[in-house]
Amino acid sequence: MTPTAPPPPREALAYLRAKGYKIAWDYRDLWKEEHVRAFTVAKAMTQELLMEIRQAVDAALAEGKTFKQFQDELEPLLGKRGWLGKVLMEDGAMIELGTPRRLKIIYDTHMRTARAAGQWVRIERNKAALPYLRYGLGPSREHRLQHVQWEGLILPVDAPFWDTHLPPNGWGCRCRVRQMTERQASQRGGVSEAPEKKPLFGKTGVLAKWKKCR
Incomplete structure (x- = not known):
């Protein structure tokens, strides 16, 4: 078949x-x-x-x-x-x-x-049932040190962090995010403390740029 x-x-x-x-x-x-x-x-x-x-x-x-x-x-x-x-x-x-x-x-x-x-369109559409995102590393051979530090980071969908760090958040970035329920987030250790927000993809993240143009 x-x-x-x-x-x-x-x-x-x-x-x-x-x-x-x-x-x-x-x-x-x-x-x-x-x-x-x-x-x-x-x-x-x-x-x-x-x-x-x-x-x-x-x-x-x-x-x-x-x-x-x-x-x-x-x-x-x-x-x-x-x-x-x-x-x-x-x-x-x-x-x-x-x-x-x-x-x-x-x-x-x-x-x-x-x-x-x-x-991101799907994330926003489903955020009532899946209100959290978990950062994960992609299949690259080598990863930026900062990206490694964010592996497993869990934050609400509406957290400002994602404006500048939703993958791809740098040249050649293959990282990804997974949308999660509250229970799944809890099973993974709960919500993380948000890192200091420093844009990596130019002066403004891809998502923030896109939001301005919608």
């Missing part, structure tokens, strides 16, 4: 599809919550190119495609637009366009942030 494919992540797709487009040479050209409002890829300098990359991300998210599938389908399109490999600039600088490393960053960044936004 062929296994049934999981349903598309509608909340994550809604977040991704609500974005406009923003052409930027550098990721830092967009300020704070602009990254929530606009889909951008550094050095993708035409609307058509941005649209093709976004369509590929959308399809990967909707259909659960692996990075390899995403890369294999997108690379021929990028090749036609001359956006593959590395390019030598007039000032002698070598820049990366659609290298495998860049494509992996594009795939990971947009997929994780969309899924996190979609997860």
Whole structure:
């Protein structure tokens, strides 16, 4: 029997599809919550190119495609637009366009942030029955020391801590949260003391940026 494919992540797709487009040479050209409002890829300098990359991300998210599938389908399109490999600039600088490393960053960044936004919609929807979140480490080989210190941290869904620390809360972060009932939280040791809140993902956390734009 062929296994049934999981349903598309509608909340994550809604977040991704609500974005406009923003052409930027550098990721830092967009300020704070602009990254929530606009889909951008550094050095993708035409609307058509941005649209093709976004369509590929959308399809990967909707259909659960692996990075390899995403890369294999997108690379021929990028090749036609001359956006593959590395390019030598007039000032002698070598820049990366659609290298495998860049494509992996594009795939990971947009997929994780969309899924996190979609997860937050579900968390808020279910918080009456599941009022707590527990921080957990992801499958990375190495973890930031601060993230290790937060392993097992349990706080209410509405705790300000999550505004700046809901995963992904740093470059390449693979941490995650699990929503819990009051009984489950109690069985895990109860509510934790909230750590000092220091944003790790820019000056404002992904969740806080998103809340401003809703």
